[in-house]
Amino acid sequence: MNQQTPTNNIPLSSLFSSDEIICSSTELDEEEMLHTLIERIGNSGKLRDIEEAFTIIIQLKCCSLTYLLPEVAVFHARIPSMKSLGIALAVIPSGIECCWTTGETKTVKLAVLVLTPHKEPGGYIRTITAISRICQRKGFLTNLYKTAEPEKVWDYFDQADMQLPEFVTAGDIMRTTFHSLRDTDSLSEAIDAFCRYGISELPVLDVDGDLVGVVSEDELIRICLPEYITWMEDLSAILDFQPFAEILLREKDMPVVEISILADRYATVEETTPAIQVAKVMMRRDVRRVLVVRENRLLGIITIQDIINKIMRA
Amino acid sequence: MSSKALVSRFALLMLISLMIGALSHFSWGLNGQQTLSVTIFLIIILATLFFWNFRLAIAFIGLPVLILTDALKLEGFKTHCSLEVILFLVGMMVVVGGLRDLGFFTWIIQNILKMKGMTGRRFVLITAVVSALSASAVDEVTSILFMAALVFQVCDVLKVRPIPFLIICVMATNVGSAGTMLGNPVGILIGSKAGLTFEDFMLWSFPVMLLALAATIALLMAWYRDEIAQLDQRLAQRRGHDFPLGPTVKVPYMRGLMLIVGTIGLVSLHHRIELLLELETNTVLYMAPLISAGIVMIWRRERARYYIEHDVEWWTLIFFLMLFGVASTLQYTGVTTEIATSFSSLFEGQSELLMPAVIVLSALGSAFVDNVIFVSAFIPVVQELTGGVSVHPLWWALLFGACFGGNITMIGSTANIVALGMLEKRYRTRIVFMEWFRVGLAAGFTASLVAWLSLLVTSSMMIGS
Numbered sequence: 121m122n123q124q125t126p127t128n129n130i131p132l133s134s135l136f137s138s139d140e141i142i143c144s145s146t147e148l149d150e151e152e153m154l155h156t157l158i159e160r161i162g163n164s165g166k167l168r169d170i171e172e173a174f175t176i177i178i179q180l181k182c183c184s185l186t187y188l189l190p191e192v193a194v195f196h197a198r199i200p201s202m203k204s205l206g207i208a209l210a211v212i213p214s215g216i217e218c219c220w221t222t223g224e225t226k227t228v229k230l231a232v233l234v235l236t237p238h239k240e241p242g243g244y245i246r247t248i249t250a251i252s253r254i255c256q257r258k259g260f261l262t263n264l265y266k267t268a269e270p271e272k273v274w275d276y277f278d279q280a281d282m283q284l285p286e287f288v289t290a291g292d293i294m295r296t297t298f299h300s301l302r303d304t305d306s307l308s309e310a311i312d313a314f315c316r317y318g319i320s321e322l323p324v325l326d327v328d329g330d331l332v333g334v335v336s337e338d339e340l341i342r343i344c345l346p347e348y349i350t351w352m353e354d355l356s357a358i359l360d361f362q363p364f365a366e367i368l369l370r371e372k373d374m375p376v377v378e379i380s381i382l383a384d385r386y387a388t389v390e391e392t393t394p395a396i397q398v399a400k401v402m403m404r405r406d407v408r409r410v411l412v413v414r415e416n417r418l419l420g421i422i423t424i425q426d427i428i429n430k431i432m433r434a
Numbered sequence: 435m436s437s438k439a440l441v442s443r444f445a446l447l448m449l450i451s452l453m454i455g456a457l458s459h460f461s462w463g464l465n466g467q468q469t470l471s472v473t474i475f476l477i478i479i480l481a482t483l484f485f486w487n488f489r490l491a492i493a494f495i496g497l498p499v500l501i502l503t504d505a506l507k508l509e510g511f512k513t514h515c516s517l518e519v520i521l522f523l524v525g526m527m528v529v530v531g532g533l534r535d536l537g538f539f540t541w542i543i544q545n546i547l548k549m550k551g552m553t554g555r556r557f558v559l560i561t562a563v564v565s566a567l568s569a570s571a572v573d574e575v576t577s578i579l580f581m582a583a584l585v586f587q588v589c590d591v592l593k594v595r596p597i598p599f600l601i602i603c604v605m606a607t608n609v610g611s612a613g614t615m616l617g618n619p620v621g622i623l624i625g626s627k628a629g630l631t632f633e634d635f636m637l638w639s640f641p642v643m644l645l646a647l648a649a650t651i652a653l654l655m656a657w658y659r660d661e662i663a664q665l666d667q668r669l670a671q672r673r674g675h676d677f678p679l680g681p682t683v684k685v686p687y688m689r690g691l692m693l694i695v696g697t698i699g700l701v702s703l704h705h706r707i708e709l710l711l712e713l714e715t716n717t718v719l720y721m722a723p724l725i726s727a728g729i730v731m732i733w734r735r736e737r738a739r740y741y742i743e744h745d746v747e748w749w750t751l752i753f754f755l756m757l758f759g760v761a762s763t764l765q766y767t768g769v770t771t772e773i774a775t776s777f778s779s780l781f782e783g784q785s786e787l788l789m790p791a792v793i794v795l796s797a798l799g800s801a802f803v804d805n806v807i808f809v810s811a812f813i814p815v816v817q818e819l820t821g822g823v824s825v826h827p828l829w830w831a832l833l834f835g836a837c838f839g840g841n842i843t844m845i846g847s848t849a850n851i852v853a854l855g856m857l858e859k860r861y862r863t864r865i866v867f868m869e870w871f872r873v874g875l876a877a878g879f880t881a882s883l884v885a886w887l888s889l890l891v892t893s894s895m896m897i898g899s
Contacts, residue, residue, distance in 0.1 A: 348543040348580065
């Protein structure tokens with residue numbers, strides 16, 4: 121994660137107190153834990169209607185639960201009755217099973233609840249960015265799980281001296297796991313990947329992981345049915361998709377780079393680019409995804425769905 | 435555009451127009467009506483250029499202003515608006531729509547893509563020649579639309595920068611548009627006003643166009659030799675893998691071929707038919723595309739409405755109609771006679787300089803002003819200078835200058851603007867003004883020089899014919 125983004129000098133530890141931390145060595149139910157955390161935020165005076173918040177969290181679980189790191193989960197929602205951003209933490213060294221909407225369960229040892237007012241769509245993202253950065257520090261989580269008391273947990277976070285970033289960057293919201301192709305792959309593998317993964321675009325990387333280009337379904341169709349063929353009103357000569365057949369005859373021999381859009385023509389941003397700039401690039405270039413690079417090394421992908429999920433439904 | 439920019443432009447155009455108007459009165463001795471005509475004409479033309487997106491609105495307002503100030507009569511507008519030229523263009527646009535639907539342009543592109551042993555130089559030569567000849571056969575805009583698609587297809591497949599090859603096609607298109615009356619609206623306009631026939635164009639213009647094209651292609655091949663070498667390399671790599679440059683399909687091209695051959699055939703024989711039927715000069719010329727268009731609309735009746743509503747560029751044609759009428763104010767008030775007299779006096783005893791002067795003036799005018807606008811205004815001057823002789827070198831000088839000058843700047847011709855629009859839309863990139871201007875000036879100069887030298891050789895034959 122980028123450490124160079126300017127901060128606005130708001131320490132993460134100032135957003136919660138030891139009263140909003142629970143340390144539990146006994147097994148807790150996921151919903152019990154959530155309810156307790158919401159109550160703690162309510163007790164701080166930031167939240168008026170605890171049951172409303174609980175209902176919203178449970179109802180929006182499909183997009184309100186983020187598995188941030190192994191054993192770290194963040195529950196979040198924007199609550200109409202929130203006065204200001206509220207954070208509560210649950211440190212459970214024995215782990216708690218949290219259930220995703222996919223039916224999958226994961227063990228969580230640090231659960232973070234972030235509730236934000238409606239009018240602060242960026243507040244959650246900045247908070248989760250700070251939490252993610254702090255948790256990625258070497259040994260932080262290991263030592264955290266050994267801390268048994270809320271006051272000591274708070275001290276631990278305070279001593280870590282993590283501040284909220286001034287703005288969220290592309291690196292903070294990108295997906296780091298994605299499907300890709302190698303520049304040595306053939307067109308056949310590209311078509312298989314489109315069918316298998318159900319996605320519309322795939323980055324093409326060289327052996328070093330550098331971005332060579334992007335291959336898209338649109339480009340594939342355009343290769344088979346270029347503009348000069350579509351001028352004809354009468355397409356009876358190609359009712360059997362003859363132009364596609366020509367390309368398919370060569371699919372195993374044709375390298376995927378033959379049909380890929382070169383990297384310099386694709387929408388890319390540096391990881392330090394502000395997230396709002398990413399949204400602007402999407403609108404300006406009329407694209408639904410943007411690649412995040414560092415000196416041409418592909419780091420991640422941001423889709424328009426990520427913008428909606430992380431900013432509009434944060 | 436900001437209000438400040440709007441006001442600045444308006445103030446500038448008013449200043450220029452009023453200054454030239456005042457100059458024409460006090461220095462050149464034009465009378466009141468002539469001065470008014472010049473001033474209003476300049477305001478209209480400059481406003482059209484400064485506010486290009488509003489050109490039709492400006493023409494709509496400008497024409498009544500001329501009529502209401504008695505700088506033009508309504509009858510004069512009706513006589514000079516060249517409705518026959520507009521109808522000619524309507525017909526051709528419908529025919530082009532039909533050709534596109536019938537796969538004629540698809541067939542041409544596929545034939546180029548299928549060629550064996552394609553090299554960089556061969557590709558450039560073929561695309562340039564096809565651009566020029568298709569501009570001569572249909573029109574420059576249609577030519578660049580489908581040639582640009584070909585260039586983009588090949589450059590995308592080979593991963594090379596398309597700009598040099600697009601520029602080559604555009605410049606060849608502009609040169610080729612001088613070959614016949616069909617290539618450029620200025621061609622049909624000059625033919626109409628000068629009483630020139632299609633045969634006259636084939637005899638005096640087409641060969642010059644071929645020479646100018648050869649010179650232009652040679653220049654551009656040398657200018658872009660590095661890019662052509664890179665294209666060559668990529669083509670060789672692709673040949674090595676036996677990958678095609680694009681898919682090809684079976685195109686029922688005969689129908690399209692019959693349509694274009696029939697249309698051009700009728701146009702080319704118009705003079706013979708007119709003589710046979712004792713019709714006025716160019717009657718059949720103007721009617722030929724309408725006949726073809728009518729046949730297309732019956733044959734492809736389910737698409738007839740589409741051709742009229744979408745393939746005919748009504749915005750542009752109505753603008754031309756108004757523009758031709760506006761330009762006639764100079765003739766109506768006698769300004770063109772004065773200008774022609776001045777020209778004659780200037781070149782008295784040196785009439786051999788008149789031809790290059792017209793070429794240079796029309797080339798420079800075309801480079802910075804829409805060539806139809808320039809030619810519309812200049813035609814009455816040339817009419818005076820030629821003394822009513824139709825096959826006169828000055829007409830060809832005007833034609834060549836107007837067409838070849840379109841290569842000098844990015845805005846020099848409609849084909850340039852269309853190509854740049856396509857480039858920007860597809861690649862989100864623009865050509866820098868100087869990148870075009872340097873090669874454009876060289877190409878424009880080369881072609882104009884060839885035209886002048888050709889006219890020097892042929893002019894004596896012309897006036898006697």
